[in-house]
Amino acid sequence: MKRILHITGSMNRAGAETMLMNLYREIDRTEYQFDFVVFTNKKTDYEDEIISLGGRIYKINESNPLKRFKALKHLFITNEDYQIVHCHTNFSNALHLLAAKFAKVKKRIAHSHNTVDKSHNKTIRFFYHSISKFIINNVATHFVSCGQEASDLLFYKNKKVLLIPNSVDVTSLSNFENTHKNYVNEMFNLESTVLKLIQVGRFQNEKNHEFTIEIANLLKSKGVNFKMFFLGVGELEHILKNKVSELNLEKEVVFLGIRSDVPEFMAGSDILLMPSLYEGFPVVLVESQAVGIPSLISDLISREVDLGVGKIFFEDITKPQIWVDQINNVMNSKKISTIDRLDIITKKGFDTKSNVQFLLEFYNSN
Structure with a gap:
């Protein structure tokens, strides 16, 4: 051996x-x-x-x-x-x-x-x-x-x-789109009409969670029925929880810690957010595209992460309002079949x- x-x-x-x-x-x-x-x-x-x-x-x-x-x-x-x-x-x-x-x-x-x-x-x-x-x-x-x-x-x-x-295991992840589409609804007893947003990553400055919390605050002010899930841990967790509390967002924003079911959460959510100040080549974005969830991400992230399956949307991080405005566009974006998505990602070597x-x-x- x-x-x-x-x-x-x-x-x-x-x-x-x-x-x-x-x-x-x-x-x-x-x-x-x-x-x-x-x-x-x-x-x-x-x-x-x-x-x-x-x-x-x-x-x-x-x-x-x-x-x-x-x-x-x-x-x-x-x-x-x-x-x-x-x-x-x-x-x-x-x-x-x-x-x-x-x-x-x-x-x-x-x-x-x-x-x-x-x-x-x-x-x-x-x-x-x-x-x-x-x-x-x-x-x-x-x-x-x-x-x-x-x-x-x-x-x-x-x-x-x-x-x-x-x-990633493209075949297994691509199946989640159908097998786990109600995963989050069932876990949290949510109606299908609830907008479900997730962010995956450690609570560190470069992940820019405070920007995401500002998005949540704007969504609430507009009367949007939503849940925002943070999957991860880190040194800023206490600060972020305090900010959520100060903005009275405890019912809308949920901290879930480290999870082994991240792909299942993706499949059961509507949009993945990644307003990072910088990234390498995040594996989570390969997973998200395999699963089929659209991702609204910072334009500071390398264009290499877009695998060509119509699931990555870049936006600047100057104003949270821009991201709120983009959510409907992302939700209504053109869909590609699971088979075609799997084929494209596999042929690109992922x-x-x-x-x-x-x-x-x-x-x-x-």
Whole structure:
């Protein structure tokens, strides 16, 4: 059995981690096994499933770069089975790949999942990212990205990069449109006429939940019968709940925490909102298009996320009122059949079953 060690920030329900789990579930685990390094002592969302599938989780709770480097190097040296290390930590890949090189790991893979830089300090961004990018491009032996923009962010143009889109189980998700269309109505005892809006993502500044709450406030002022569901957790949860309370929106806005039934929620809702200040290539938008729910999203998100099935609508985030006005247009947009949608998404390379074969061939290549 060949064991591949994946280095991630955590294994919570976020974009890169969800994509990784989609691939992990599909591999032949009698021949391949995925193990994971996370930089936290806390239990992560996918931890139980990873262990049940035969994987291992190594927890290195070190924020100090030198101590993290030493811990990783020690892990690689004391576990010689790991001749493939696959890093998913964007610019931090530099440190982790360097530790792998010092430990003489043969195949060192850098994977770019982001299309934009998250740093707000331009000086720090320039020096840190320039140095990190130099190390990554000179220490990694192989390069992977979720799309062309992600590749351009992290890798030099002369590098041969394997593009593996953020794939999902397209066939299963496409069936939800019919099998789970009443999922939310039945769970919350809602009439079919109630407008159901959802936002999926951690409560962090870049996800812009406060903008979504302003949309809810405008909808209520107009007398719209709606429910808005937030699926996720995060450090801003308390602040956001206070804002909902101040605007007297407790009956309309529902906080649901971490959910394992996100696709089912999509299928039972009317519109997915994503007014993010920036994103990489969100897996949730691949899922939403496979399920068939229209998504109204920030125009700061890469155009690459639109897979051509008529379910993505871009809008600027200057005024919540613009989004409120757009809701009817999105709801009444032209529909494409489930079969055609499945075919388009699969042909564009976003189906996990196909991509797992490309990945395993990549692991076996020189």
